[in-house]
Amino acid sequence: MTFKGIFIDDNPTEAAYADLLSSPGSLHVSSEKLQEVATLATVIFGQKPDLVALDFRLDELLGTLVSRQGYKGSGLAQLLRDKSSADPASDFPIILLSAEDKIKGYQKDNTAHDLFDRYYIKSEVNSEPSRVQREVVALCRGYKTLKDNWGQLNAGSLLGITNDDAEMVLSQEITSSVYSASAPHVVARFVLRNLIDRSGLLMSISDIAALLGLASAAEVAKLEEHFPRNTRYNGLFSDGWPRWWRHYLEAWVEDLFSSRPLRLTGAERVERFNQQLNVQLVPAKSRWNQSSQERFAVACACCGQPTELRHSVLQFDPYVPRFAQPGRICWYCIHTDAYLHPLRSGKPLIIDQTDMSLAEMVKGMECGSGDEDEC
Amino acid sequence: MVMKMSAKNKSSFQSSQNMPLTLPPVTASDMASNLEKAATILLASRLLDNEGYSILAQQVAIMKRHKSSVSWTYSVDPDRPISFAETVDKNGSPVFPTISCDIVVDQTKPDKLPFKTLDVALLVVGQNKQKICRWHVDLANRLPSSQSASTTFQDGPLTHLQYGGHIRHGNRHNDHPLKVPRWLFPPLDLILLCEVVASNFFPNVWEDTLQQNPTWNEVVSTSQRLCYAAFINKLHSTLAVSNRSILQHMCASIWGQEAHA
Numbered sequence: 001m002t003f004k005g006i007f008i009d010d011n012p013t014e015a016a017y018a019d020l021l022s023s024p025g026s027l028h029v030s031s032e033k034l035q036e037v038a039t040l041a042t043v044i045f046g047q048k049p050d051l052v053a054l055d056f057r058l059d060e061l062l063g064t065l066v067s068r069q070g071y072k073g074s075g076l077a078q079l080l081r082d083k084s085s086a087d088p089a090s091d092f093p094i095i096l097l098s099a100e101d102k103i104k105g106y107q108k109d110n111t112a113h114d115l116f117d118r119y120y121i122k123s124e125v126n127s128e129p130s131r132v133q134r135e136v137v138a139l140c141r142g143y144k145t146l147k148d149n150w151g152q153l154n155a156g157s158l159l160g161i162t163n164d165d166a167e168m169v170l171s172q173e174i175t176s177s178v179y180s181a182s183a184p185h186v187v188a189r190f191v192l193r194n195l196i197d198r199s200g201l202l203m204s205i206s207d208i209a210a211l212l213g214l215a216s217a218a219e220v221a222k223l224e225e226h227f228p229r230n231t232r233y234n235g236l237f238s239d240g241w242p243r244w245w246r247h248y249l250e251a252w253v254e255d256l257f258s259s260r261p262l263r264l265t266g267a268e269r270v271e272r273f274n275q276q277l278n279v280q281l282v283p284a285k286s287r288w289n290q291s292s293q294e295r296f297a298v299a300c301a302c303c304g305q306p307t308e309l310r311h312s313v314l315q316f317d318p319y320v321p322r323f324a325q326p327g328r329i330c331w332y333c334i335h336t337d338a339y340l341h342p343l344r345s346g347k348p349l350i351i352d353q354t355d356m357s358l359a360e361m362v363k364g365m366e367c368g369s370g371d372e373d374e375c
Numbered sequence: 376m377v378m379k380m381s382a383k384n385k386s387s388f389q390s391s392q393n394m395p396l397t398l399p400p401v402t403a404s405d406m407a408s409n410l411e412k413a414a415t416i417l418l419a420s421r422l423l424d425n426e427g428y429s430i431l432a433q434q435v436a437i438m439k440r441h442k443s444s445v446s447w448t449y450s451v452d453p454d455r456p457i458s459f460a461e462t463v464d465k466n467g468s469p470v471f472p473t474i475s476c477d478i479v480v481d482q483t484k485p486d487k488l489p490f491k492t493l494d495v496a497l498l499v500v501g502q503n504k505q506k507i508c509r510w511h512v513d514l515a516n517r518l519p520s521s522q523s524a525s526t527t528f529q530d531g532p533l534t535h536l537q538y539g540g541h542i543r544h545g546n547r548h549n550d551h552p553l554k555v556p557r558w559l560f561p562p563l564d565l566i567l568l569c570e571v572v573a574s575n576f577f578p579n580v581w582e583d584t585l586q587q588n589p590t591w592n593e594v595v596s597t598s599q600r601l602c603y604a605a606f607i608n609k610l611h612s613t614l615a616v617s618n619r620s621i622l623q624h625m626c627a628s629i630w631g632q633e634a635h636a
Contacts, residue, residue, distance in 0.1 A: 035503075138491060260579060260583060262582075262583035262584075263582065263583065295583075297583070297584075297587070308587065309584060309587035309588055310587045310588070310589055314415070314416075314588075314590075322421065322424075326419045350524060352415065353411075353417060354411070354412045354415040354590055355590050358589060358590055
């Protein structure tokens with residue numbers, strides 16, 4: 001099936017991004033001209049698209065519109081979401097596609113965040129077209145699944161879990177969010193923000209590298225054939241964002257090591273893998289002291305590298321669901337102020353006040369120091 | 376890394392080679408900050424839920440008002456205790472550790488035990504809130520004396536660990552029939568009791584997460600200094616004395632009189 005997408009940009013010369021988003025046989029994106037906002041919303045909705053991509057600033061090159069008719073992408077998105085809420089069977093993913101400076105404007109506009117499933121900087125569409133195409137097609141497929149089953153959603157089926165795992169995975173937070181949702185985009189937002197984007201029930205390849213004490217995603221790939229069956233997540237949006245079930249991985253590692261992984265250093269974990277599975281893996285190194293003798297636990301929320309708890313601080317995030325892990329920022333990213341310009345999200349990370357004084361101390365320390373005991 | 380002691384604490388701390396230990400007092404705002412940190416860390420570790428966090432947060436807000444005072448108080452009502460996450464007993468039945476406390480701190484006399492009131496309790500309940508077992512650490516009760524002007528105390532050590540104790544609103548006939556033994560035990564505050572609960576009921580989380588967290592260790596360390604210094608000083612001063620045992624020296628009737636002198 002070829003999904004149908006619509007791209008709106010006030011600058012006609014940017015229409016080429018419609019082609020960049022398209023992938024033959026999967027998604028065809030066409031451009032639509034700027035119009036008065038309510039009219040355009042009706043036109044878009046009437047075409048029953050599978051995806052809508054909007055520039056954030058639609059009010060800079062107005063064409064035939066006058067200045068008072070100008071609007072941002074968020075204004076159009078709100079109208080589209082209103083229509084979807086009234087007609088869930090016609091819902092569709094809405095993504096933001098803008099230049100970097102305009103994305104920063106969106107990041108500051110908290111009221112707009114709930115409207116978009118994803119945002120992409122135009123430069124990343126240029127540099128990583130395959131990844132972006134894979135993700136937007138996954139959004140289309142995910143929404144189709146939601147719409148096809150609307151009114152009789154099954155949370156377990158949506159997440160691709162077995163009956164045995166349902167009790168462990170399907171907390172009230174998840175089931176109530178799925179079953180009380182007013183439209184597919186509400187379910188999609190919940191799954192993307194709380195399951196796909198957060199370490200918790202599901203793990204990204206960076207999270208797995210941290211859990212296993214491995215140096216990189218490439219090292220994780222060497223082990224994947226040994227993962228238990230059903231470890232790979234195959235639920236909603238899984239084709240766009242590879243994820244794995246934490247409970248399978250942790251049980252597998254505990255069984256292999258006869259110990260919880262966090263009791264062992266990265267070097268010790270790799271030694272056991274190499275011995276027991278006849279592989280040649282490379283252990284992670286702490287970004288703080290370059291040692292593999294650390295008990296790596298999480299992927300840094302800033303740099304994504306394996307990080308030990310004792311050289312990290314808690315990230316402030318008031319929205320962490322109970323089934324997810326709060327983020328942590330490694331001391332190196334604190335020391336270098338990298339957390340203020342994270343590569344992954346672009347938006348500055350905030351240190352939880354619990355660890356604010358610790359973070360200030362880290363900024364004043366020499367990198368790699370601070371491990372000596374002191375009375 | 377062990378968190379380096381702040382300059383304020385470091386300047387007053389004497390090594391254990393030179394007793395008695397003399398440590399700077401913990402102000403109300405210090406303790407409020409530590410309670411807040413402990414609550415956040417326990418919430419992030421999924422040992423506490425939002426209600427437990429909010430109970431602690433209420434106490435934090437009250438204590439912050441007292442700012443730099445070295446005499447302060449906080450309490451967690453036994454009717455609305457802080458409940459930890461579910462765990463299981465040896466039969467696989469769900470159990471929930473809950474804690475409550477009533478603490479009045481007075482650090483105006485640095486060489487004395489810094490508590491006017493101390494009662495911290497661990498009550499383990501089942502799925503339906505039925506009591507399974509209870510322990511508490513407290514100060515020996517002062518008893519009214521019509522015979523003399525001096526204060527008399529209940530039997531046993533001044534600071535002690537005791538099984539059972541009276542559960543509020545419960546029928547006293549249902550209290551455990553034995554009030555003894557009372558074990559000589561150092562004072563505990565809420566943070567130290569949280570660590571006891573974590574280490575015993577959630578040892579994996581305690582080892583993998585809390586122990587590795589420098590902020591948690593710093594917070595516990597402050598509570599240790601508050602609770603243990605006077606107790607350790609008393610222990611140390613009586614070790615070299617052979618005419619009486621430590622238990623005799625630290626029983627309420629002797630140490631209690633000294634503490635309130």
